[in-house]
Amino acid sequence: LPLPNLNYTSRQLFWISAASQWCSVERPESMKLHITMDVHSPERFRVNGPMSNVEEFSRDFECPSGSKMNNENRCRVW
Secondary structure, eight states: OOOTTOOOOHHHHHHHHHHHTTOOOOOHHHHHHHHHHOSSOOHHHHHHHHHHTOHHHHHHTTOOTTSTTSOTTOOOOO
């Protein structure tokens, strides 16, 4: 059953929950420092990159084929 006042399916809420741990806002100066000093990728890329390669994500959000979050040349390991 959907949660009251939220127009998301349970599958969509799964993805939103998974992405929420990386939610952040950085000023351009901070982002520049992050990129040059930290070995880890910025938060936004830790979400958008992997999820754009997951077929289930694209299906659950009905992303159009070829869109930013439904990459036609997605990376597949298995």
